[in-house]
Amino acid sequence: MANDQTNTVTLTIDGKTVTVPKGTRIIEAAERAGIGIPHYCYHPGLSAPAMCRMCLVEVEGSPKLVPACVTTVADGQVIRTESEKAREARTGVLEFYLVNHPLDCPICDQAGECKLQDYVHQEGRKHGRSIEPKRVFGRDDFGGDILYYGDRCIMCTRCVRFMREIAQDDRLCVVQRGNRSVIDTFFDQGLEGSPWAGNIVDICPVGALVSKDFLHKARAWDLDRTPSICPNCSQGCNIEIHTRDNLVMRLKPRANPEVNSYWMCDYGRHRYEWLNRGAAERDRIETPLVRDAAGELAPVSWQDALVALVDRLKELRGGSPVRAVGSAFHSNEDNGLLARLVAVLGGGEAVYRSAVAAEEVVCPGFPKLARRRDLAANVRGLGIFGFRRVGDEAARGGLEGFAAPGSVLLVLGDDLADQPETFAADAALFVYLGSKLTPAARRADFVLPITSFAEQEGTFTNFEGRVQRFWPALQAAPQARPAWQVLGVILAGLEDAPAPANAAQAFLRLGELYEEFRGLSYEVLGSRGALINEPARLVASVAEVQP
């Protein structure tokens, strides 16, 4: 049993034997064995105060129940999470939680994803025995996007510890004591201006901390949850996009220890409305448009549009300078195939415009995470594909005179909102792949409706070169297509390579074209991503040890 040499311990939890590193906490060892121990105050990203008393388990030889969140495992330990004593303790604690809880689930945003609701349904008493009047605190505006419902609060202090340990900005504390304890801000200073406060809503196990933005907007069980990557800076925080009726309702962080731990910043969190664009404004381009003999943009079928476009490109191929504008809000697949098209047409200049913030906002408690200066997800990817940054810090300008006379101009994902109606007037051919018809875009000869990153499968490359996948969270406008698909068909028409049938194939094509992506595939990336060059490096190191 003793595993002194290996630095591991072997123990039994509910009859299952599990071997874990020394120093592992019981709650983590249980998770490895597939046993979830109910808990509130414990959170893997925070310190554990062992105060909620939900995770009490029986350890053979210990007279009292022990909190699984702070007790470390010992070799040969026999732990029971389902013994009568442990169960009774949990049922007892759950009853205590409901003594003052308002049970206002029908009007509570957390209902459906509430740990109090879940555990009480699992192991709570059928009927509470308290008939006494409840203590009432009411609602408190914590500032920023946060509302606090004191009566729902179970005093786990996750929020206080998050602000202290992760945001390292002590703006919350417990005031008063006993069952008068309540979370509060300091006098006039609330959470307004904190770049990280939104996370306390995520980690609140009940509906005590809720988002004003999400208040009464959707029920948890009506939401579809899609794993994705935050598009709003080059950090590439792993997120979930929560949608209802094909509208993004909110963004939530998704754990990835290599990128964002359990957190995301408020800047990224609150910038999702643009993904719903078109729903309210009804200004999405609905169908491919091609300039007709009369000089007007006329709707045509995708087939007609692409056939005509390929013919035009064949005519101009090699004879015209090529100019391309990419977008850091678009995937590696989209931009990579755009760069390929530039090369196939004889080479030219590729640029992008992307906003830059004055400062990085580093997360003090998890410094790997920061709101990066680049305010779009795929700046690093564009660099790999040879795009050059132009324009100012607000992603304006820089395109004046870019489309040389007689050139072929390809614009992907940049809506040219700042550009005049005379944009690219001298170009021989102007192809616009986008979703919004701005005055400058109206100058295009071909207008091709494409999907946003949230409407397609793909990858972003974050600031440190981590390639991460995202999945379609929204249904695209009926005629919109992913840009990689459109470009893939055009490239096939130009006899470059067969059109990729899906995003995975488009990604593999990048591996053939760019060394950085060699060896990477959607399988290799999985849900947590992988670094560029990593497979190549691994192959090199294996070759070294095996001459």
Add this chain to the structure above:
Amino acid sequence: MAYPYRHEKETRILSEYFGDPEARTLAGWRERGGYQALEKALGMDRDAVIEEVKNSGLRGRGGAGFPTGVKWSFMPKDDGKPHYLLVNSDESEPGAFKDRELIRWTPHQLIEGALIGAYAIRAQHVYIYMRGEFFEPAQIMARAIEEAYAAGLAGKNILGSGVDIDITLHLGAGAYICGEETALMNSLEGRRGQPRIKPPFPAAVGAFGMPTTINNVETLCSVPHIIKNGAEWYRSFGTEKSPGTKLFNVSGHVVRRGNYELPLGFNLKELIYDVCGGIRDGRKLKAVIPGGSSVPILHADEIDIPLDYESVAKAGSMLGTASVIVMHDGTCILKQVRRIVEFYAHESCGQCTPCREGTEWLARILRRIEAGAGTEEDLDLLLDVGKNMTGTTICVLSDSAAAPVASSIRKFREEYLAHIRHGKCTAAAAA
């Protein structure tokens, strides 16, 4: 002004100079033999001091009765870290008023004991954490510390021994829970007064993250006498397992309330009926809480027991702080228990759920029964809530609130039922 209480059955060691204002001053204390023990201790090996206290069998007077010498021996020897000795002067248990008197009358006795303790455990700093409401004792203690510094008894190179020990008086801000040792450390450090999870134990990670010992005032006051007169002498008082003398602070319906220093093992009945002059107003005894409000209540016919740690535990209660609360037959037990529970509900720090919610829930049920709206099922509910509050929290405040409820329902069930059936207290009126 002489201290008003002195009974011939008392064995006054710690309380010998109660009522003697001159004993408060450094000069007066020295005239009475003060600081000889400190000089002796400084001439001894540190571990020999610990050994002497261990041999004396002195047990912690703060309530738990843990052997003091053993506690001191847990401190690491050559770890190169700062060590701290904390003096728990937060005496806040309802019924307890012994430490207050020790500080008021013999502040130098405490300083001497603390210095000896600090020397033994290799502490360079003593913090006296005093209950915030102890205005007069705090002034007296502050003056005594000043005197000690001026006389070279504290600070650098005390009594020319080369040993440095600083003493700091720190006042609490009014929370009972800060008498719990780890909550006291948090409070001392400027944090919320909430008990910490153990392990780590204070001897490993205590105040400011350093090895720390925490002792009660009365415990440390006993130390100079042990060092001066020897462990064997100390063991001549009290019982085999509970040696020495103890201050019994008696309150409630006795003729003469107050502090009485008696050898451990003294009979409770004798304490009440002889030393304290019996029950007031010619009434009969109804119940006794022998060790402060947090221990189980004893029925009048359970009091013929020796007052030492083991015997009181055998009788189903605890010696605790030896704060004896006496209640005569005109007392409404329900009301007294409700008041005790309300105290704990008010003082719960609020971190552990069973305590935060349970204490107040118990109080609400008791208030409802007292108001005449109780049912017989409420008694089972009270017991079950109490059971769920016991052994499920970080510290024992939760258990302390549940104990008087459970013991009083067990021993005075009829009185609860009378409240439920008649909607009011009949016991007090009938007596």
